[in-house]
Every structure is written in structure tokens, then in C-alpha cells.
Amino acid sequence: MGRDQTDSDHINICKGGKMNQFLFSTKNDFFKTKELVVKIDDESIVFRKPTIDWVGPTHKTTKYNKSYEEWRNLVLYDDRLITGKFEIDDEDSDEDQVVIYYREE
Numbered sequence: 001m002g003r004d005q006t007d008s009d010h011i012n013i014c015k016g017g018k019m020n021q022f023l024f025s026t027k028n029d030f031f032k033t034k035e036l037v038v039k040i041d042d043e044s045i046v047f048r049k050p051t052i053d054w055v056g057p058t059h060k061t062t063k064y065n066k067s068y069e070e071w072r073n074l075v076l077y078d079d080r081l082i083t084g085k086f087e088i089d090d091e092d093s094d095e096d097q098v099v100i101y102y103r104e105e
Contacts, residue, residue: 007027008026010026012025013082013085013102015083020078020079022076022078027072028098031072031098032061035059035061037049037057037059040078041080043102044100047097047099048096061073086100089101
């Protein structure tokens with residue numbers, strides 16, 4: 001599925017050019033937040049807005065380019081990740097976090 005055909009309820013994960021590098025692309029407004037806290041486990045990825053007192057690493061989101069203004073990208077490195085198009089889980093997501101399940105059996 002092409003970039004223009006993905007709606008805001010999904011996240012695309014593509015392989016990057018480096019080992020264990022993955023590019024996340026989405027139209028979801030949550031990712032307009034400039035920095036996110038990311039937690040990856042064996043079946044899900046949780047993206048959270050950092051709190052004011054957050055101490056720890058954050059990951060920066062970027063705009064794709066001017067012709068794709070609504071798209072946001074995020075680069076992550078992790079050997080557990082896989083490529084594909086994944087739906088944002090409505091039940092576990094809210095205004096402070098977004099959850100995707102990427103290894104459901």
C-alpha cells in the first residue's frame with residue numbers, strides 16, 4: 001500500500017538503511033508531538049508524550065517533506081521490529097499514548 005493510501009489510524013514500518021533501523025510513518029495527529037517516549041516489547045510498541053518531569057531518552061518526530069505535510073516520521077533501532085502496516089489500538093490508546101500490536105498471532 002502506498003504512502004498516500006494509509007489513513008491516520010495506521011502506522012507504516014519500513015526497513016531503514018542501517019542494521020536494525022526502522023522508519024515509522026503515520027498521518028496520526030498524535031505524532032505531531034515533537035518528542036516521544038517509546039517502549040518496545042515483543043508484541044507491542046507504546047508511544048507516550050513525555051511528562052514535564054520525565055528523565056530518560058526521547059525520540060524526535062519529523063515531517064516527511066513539504067509535499068507530504070501531514071506525514072510524520074520517526075526512526076527507531078531495535079532487532080525485534082518487523083515491517084508492515086499496523087493499526088493503532090483504539091482501546092489502549094488515548095490523548096497521552098498510542099499503542100500498536102505488531103506481533104499478534
